[in-house]
Amino acid sequence: VKKAELSPIAWKEGVVLILNQTLLPDRLEYIEATSPERVAEAIKKMEIRGAPAIGVAAALGIALAAYHSKASSINELRKDLLKASDILWKTRPTARNLFWAIERMKSIFLRDFPDVDSLKTAVINEALKILEEDIEINKRIGRNGAQLIEDGDTILTHCNAGALATAGYGTALGVIRAAVEEGKKIKVIATETRPLLQGARLTCFELVYEGIDVTLITDNMVGYVISKGLVDKIIVGADRILRDGHVINKIGTYTIACVASIHKIPFYVAAPLSTFDLKTSVENVVIENRDPSEVTTIRGVRIAPEGVKVLNPAFDITPPDKVSAIITEKGIVYPPYEENIKKLFE
Numbered sequence: 334v335k336k337a338e339l340s341p342i343a344w345k346e347g348v349v350l351i352l353n354q355t356l357l358p359d360r361l362e363y364i365e366a367t368s369p370e371r372v373a374e375a376i377k378k379m380e381i382r383g384a385p386a387i388g389v390a391a392a393l394g395i396a397l398a399a400y401h402s403k404a405s406s407i408n409e410l411r412k413d414l415l416k417a418s419d420i421l422w423k424t425r426p427t428a429r430n431l432f433w434a435i436e437r438m439k440s441i442f443l444r445d446f447p448d449v450d451s452l453k454t455a456v457i458n459e460a461l462k463i464l465e466e467d468i469e470i471n472k473r474i475g476r477n478g479a480q481l482i483e484d485g486d487t488i489l490t491h492c493n494a495g496a497l498a499t500a501g502y503g504t505a506l507g508v509i510r511a512a513v514e515e516g517k518k519i520k521v522i523a524t525e526t527r528p529l530l531q532g533a534r535l536t537c538f539e540l541v542y543e544g545i546d547v548t549l550i551t552d553n554m555v556g557y558v559i560s561k562g563l564v565d566k567i568i569v570g571a572d573r574i575l576r577d578g579h580v581i582n583k584i585g586t587y588t589i590a591c592v593a594s595i596h597k598i599p600f601y602v603a604a605p606l607s608t609f610d611l612k613t614s615v616e617n618v619v620i621e622n623r624d625p626s627e628v629t630t631i632r633g634v635r636i637a638p639e640g641v642k643v644l645n646p647a648f649d650i651t652p653p654d655k656v657s658a659i660i661t662e663k664g665i666v667y668p669p670y671e672e673n674i675k676k677l678f679e
């Protein structure tokens with residue numbers, strides 16, 4: 334029997350339902366957000382996380398501001414929407430999709446409208462379009478990427494780039510899903526992904542839920558597992574991809590890419606066009622630093638002495654020479670990246 338697809342976020346008449354990912358895999362509980370402030374809080378606390386998912390959440394947060402606004406003029410309504418956009422903009426700094434979605438919403442609500450109601454409707458419709466498009470885009474990424482996967486492959490993935498990190502279906506896990514749907518026998522190795530365990534808690538949850546063969550390893554087992562020939566391919570998602578092919582993704586991705594390169598294992602990145610940032614250069618990318626308590630504790634249990642110094646960067650940067658290909662909804666991009674990424678946007 335095919336199970337219902339996991340839905341991390343949905344809109345229901347002025348309420349944004351957010352699957353609280355901090356509780357997974359123990360409990361499936363939805364947050365009912367009715368304000369952009371509550372959506373912003375959910376993004377900050379990582380109750381919803383993953384680059385495309387936080388873009389969709391921000392768009393729906395702006396839709397909430399429109400839906401509940403008491404403004405009686407277009408100008409007043411725009412003020413409410415700008416305020417919501419500003420609050421959502423400041424939630425997390427690294428994933429490009431958040432800013433992409435807010436900019437797209439702004440391009441709608443700064444247009445001319447005859448009255449308040451038509452502006453409200455346009456804003457809500459645009460947010461719903463972003464949500465629906467994201468699922469479609471992921472299915473296209475999946476179909477494109479599945480060409481790279483052979484029957485019998487064991488694929489290593491890091492963090493969670495699945496249905497939960499998007500509006501549904503997933504990017505890296507979308508490729509794996511599409512290959513499985515084509516009838517290929519696929520095994521997945523998932524890294525646990527400290528500090529917040531998105532691999533163990535979320536990727537394993539999704540794959541077990543769907544009956545896809547998954548084996549969990551801790552992050553420090555990657556080198557051993559690859560050197561033993563247990564991995565055919567690596568597929569990860571991305572939070573931001575630069576015009577020259579630098580890939581910013583969950584902390585630990587760079588280490589995996591280096592080991593893959595030494596052992597000549599293909600290292601693929603799957604992401605939508607909304608993840609690409611053609612403007613920022615690598616030295617100007619903001620890597621989010623999160624609270625030290627995420628490192629000194631595991632799910633609330635302290636594992637290090639009080640007073641210890643901690644580093645907690647949430648993302649790292651993989652240089653283009655370690656990336657075998659980037660899978661997008663418009664096709665697979667190979668080096669030279671500068672040239673071929675430019676073509677994607679023409």
Ligand code: MRU
Binds near residue numbers: 383
């Ligand atoms: O900090 P998170 O959980 O929001 O980070 C998400 C990731 O880094 C994912 O692995 C990812 O590839 C981007 S979302 C498809």
